Amino acid sequence: MDHESWIADGTVLLDYADHIATLTLNRPESSNGMNIAMMRAIHEAVMRCHGDPRVRVVHLRGAGPNFCSGGDVREFASKGEALGDFLRTVTAYLQIAVGALIRLNAVVVSDVQGYAAGGGGLGLICASDIVVAAKSARFMAGATRVGMTPDGGASVILPRLVGFRRAAEIVLTNRVVGAEEALAIGLINSVVPDEDLVRDARHLALKLASNAPRATAAAKRLLWSGIGLSVESCLPEEARTVAELSATADAREGLAAVLEKRAPVFTGD
Secondary structure, eight states, rough: OOOEEEEEEESEEEEETTEEEEEEEGGGGGGGGHHHHHHHHHHHHHHHHHTTTTTOEEEEEEESSSSSOOOOOHHTTGGGGGGGHHHHHHHHHHHHHHHHHHOOOSSSEEOOOOOHHHHHHHHHHHSSSSSEEETTTTEOOOOOOOOOOOOOOOHHHHHHHOHHHHHHHHHOOOOOOOOHHHHHHOSSSEEEOOOGHHHHHHHHHHHTTTSSSSHHHHHHHHHHHHOTEEEHHHHHHEEEEHHHTTHHHHHHHHHHHHHHHHHOOOOOO
């Protein structure tokens, strides 16, 4: 085994072995909520994978009980009326990372435990090629409950995965989608017992890494092209909308309500 530790500490970890780069979201104490440092680190890690032709599979996972809870609500709320300007930078990093995952020659295999929510969680799942979920996995869009809109590519890719009507319901109601339902509607590929998640995902990654790398990369490119060449062209509008809405009073109220564990009172301001 040719194991190498490419990023050994910080908000994202990156290890390499057997043609597989394992990218781990590493803020378990905050359910891997994405702050700006993590978003920068994800982009750095993905570009590291881009730059090494040995990488045939990227195994994406989250440390701790949850895959990713979305954006770091505490960091966002702390920005107050400057949130709009702040999120222009945040969404730029997230969407660059999402676009880079889609363009990777390597297959992206994600394993999901606990919550995958918001642009960070659901967005990364949508940008993955294959998703293995534990029975504990839960998926939620989450954006409109804090006065914003989905980002991380979710607004573009989710309807292509599950259909427009289902995507509209998931995004507009913010209901939680369990693992079995996620499998039934085509959001994920398989559901396994929690204790088998890492093993089964790794087994799948090893199997994919044994395939012909150029053929696999070409097949991935054709599949993504087939679901719509407009995916990446839609990302700037998604980012612009998130930044615009995050500057509203409703967005600040939504974030405050999450932190205070109460129902938000939206006024349209």
